[in-house]
Amino acid sequence: MSLKESLKQKGIRLSKPRLMVLEFFENNPSGHFSINEIYEILKTQKQSISFTSVYRTCKLLEKLGYIRAITFEERHVHYECNLTPHLHLQCISCGKVEERDLTNWEKIFNLLPIPKNEYLVTCFRVQVSGICKECQDKVNTKEEK
């Protein structure tokens, strides 16, 4: 069942603003966006949208488990719809965030101290921060001067 059908079945109306946000995530299957970023992009389209609607649709989709909220060093909430287990790698110097698939996530998960049947797991995330290669090189270049 498609996401749209699934929403309909839950009695959730497929209004224009909601469809716009749904499409946004469909067109951006990877990446993470703050509510304001999504709003800024969508409001310029023919059919406009309010900030409130982006906000509410994101909350709704999050509650339904179709997107997920993440927070990076810069603090405020971002949403992503890539729910396959992946790694977030953030550079604390330039702020860039990379995503890398965790194809071996089961192996990793099994190493965690969580007994079977204890938690009904809905989300598993791994975040690593550090200084990326480019920023390391920049610092070195500066110091050489």
Add this chain to the structure above:
Amino acid sequence: MSLKESLKQKGIRLSKPRLMVLEFFENNPSGHFSINEIYEILKTQKQSISFTSVYRTCKLLEKLGYIRAITFEERHVHYECNLTPHLHLQCISCGKVEERDLTNWEKIFNLLPIPKNEYLVTCFRVQVSGICKECQDKVNTKEEK
């Protein structure tokens, strides 16, 4: 070298407000607290403190790497000073957050898709959300009625 000596060496003055926040973290080596929570606790002490000072000291300690910011589902920033790799387990139903040490963190880290020498890693975190045993039981009990 103790944290206090280390701060002094960096030219950072050990003022009373800073000492209060330092002591707070010393007395609460595990756990995670929002700035406001720390403020609410500290302001009732003989020597009072302002919100701004808690805020600034946390920012300072974070920048120096003595504490770390984390964000849970409820969104706003919490600080923790347990920097040993550990797992955050959050129940999305009752909101409770548990910490569990990752004694085998190196084994886990080595499974991540990060080539050696690519990132200068400063932080490694694993977060799992789900429904804890108690909340699962609650739901079952309700439905049995």
Add this chain to the structure above:
DNA sequence: GCATAATTGAAAAATTTTTTCAATTTAGCT
């Protein structure tokens, strides 16, 4: 003790998140 430079605290400002409510839109029913 003094000088001075860092730090504080209160308040204002900025930013982000959430709620309110009248107006509009949707989906189901004729």
Add this chain to the structure above:
DNA sequence: AGCTAAATTGAAAAAATTTTTCAATTATGC
């Protein structure tokens, strides 16, 4: 296609959170 009820929207206000400002205070080295 039009009608109706109920859900949803958007603008604005409210609430919550984070950050900055600046005069007053305090810590540190001389």
